[in-house]
Amino acid sequence: MLRKRLGLGLLVAGLLLAFVLPCGTALAKWDKASPDQVQAEMAKGNARFVNQESIHPNSGIDRLTLAGKENQGDYAVATVLTCSDSRVPVERLFDMGVMDIFVIRVAGNVMKTDEIGSIEYGACHVNTPLVVVLGHTQCGAVTAVTNELVGHGHPLERNIPPLVAPIIPAVEQTMKADPELEGSGLVEKAIEANVWQGIHNLFMQSAAVRDLAKSGKIKVVGAIYHVGTGEVSWLPDDKAAAILNEAENDPARAMNPMSSAEGSGHGDGGEKIDSKHGEHSGSGFKSLISGIALILALVLAFVALTQNFKQDGLCGKIRSALETLWHGLRGR
Ligand SMILES: [Zn+2]
Known part of the structure; x- marks a missing residue:
């Protein structure tokens, strides 16, 4: 039961991070005077x-x-x-x-x-x-x-x-x-x-x-x-x-x-910056996407390990959605 709750918690956290981070980081950034x-x-x-x-x-x-x-x-x-x-x-x-x-x-x-x-x-x-x-x-x-x-x-x-x-x-x-x-x-x-x-x-x-x-x-x-x-x-x-x-x-x-x-x-x-002459300006965004992808990968690995999630039912659907998102992000 505890493991299942933990797994669900991680799933929710992963989803929140995946969908909120790209715009949410702007909020954290402005946590200054x-x-x-x-x-x-x-x-x-x-x-x-x-x-x-x-x-x-x-x-x-x-x-x-x-x-x-x-x-x-x-x-x-x-x-x-x-x-x-x-x-x-x-x-x-x-x-x-x-x-x-x-x-x-x-x-x-x-x-x-x-x-x-x-x-x-x-x-x-x-x-x-x-x-x-x-x-x-x-x-x-x-x-x-x-x-x-x-x-x-x-x-x-x-x-x-x-x-x-x-x-x-x-x-x-x-x-x-x-x-x-x-x-x-x-x-x-x-x-x-x-x-x-x-x-x-x-x-x-x-x-x-x-x-x-x-x-x-x-x-x-x-x-x-x-x-x-x-x-x-x-x-x-x-x-x-x-x-x-x-x-x-x-x-x-x-x-x-x-x-x-x-x-x-x-x-x-x-x-755009020519790759022959300098760093691409989108490198920060790419790092962000990589970070989100890593978090999703960890969540998916956790889900797979816990075995509390079956392919059918709500959890299976969430997993499939996460996998689709993961492949989408990798394809960018
Ligand atoms: Zn001067």
Whole structure:
């Protein structure tokens, strides 16, 4: 009797795992602080940094040992895109440590495919509740673009103009909004506009990030780091929300959140990763399916061993359904 109950219990657990896991893991993933709580902690860390009171959390050998064993997705709380500038040391300025921040750094914190893909990875796979686009004062990349647009440019190495091209609309908008601006005043405004431009590009090109932001699972926020004081100024949430809303209503936005065009109906699906050049993006899903298949296999083995289940009757039917599901999963 006990064995039969145990067998039934395992069957129910197996079925629940098989049917609930693929979407249920999303719930477990978000068992972290809320986006606002993360932002508040980062603001506190920045205040400690500014006041020279950093406590350097999560930086000891115990954290390294943990990092060697655990999935960063269970720990990291923020994805940060910022500039490569040596005056912007991300973990230090937020007084955070190992496995706390998923960082993307590129000159001018430009937002193009590589950066958007990295943010998608941070938000969807590292499960960070907060995404920060962090510009900084005295940014050389924004200054170079501004100088070029006001006619004071100078020749740049061949790969730099295409790198900083996404900053051009930000500077142009700033100049249009206030034609009187010039010099460092213009650059300062353009630096903030470049953060908003980045958030706009992100929302336009990533349906996955838009969906997470709309659901409240993540928050995308802009900020400016002041290189001379160490202070981070957080930009208004409502402006980021307005940009999200604008992107949602823009017919030019990317519609399919996934790399495969399968089932999108919009024909804007991106590319799959070529197996010759890198890991397939679906490897995590495949591992999940393998895990479920393993659980089902164990349940089936248990059922076979207990002999309490006959081919006819309810239990036999459940077993047959499980076997069908098992073969279906293997065939994926
Ligand atoms: Zn910079």
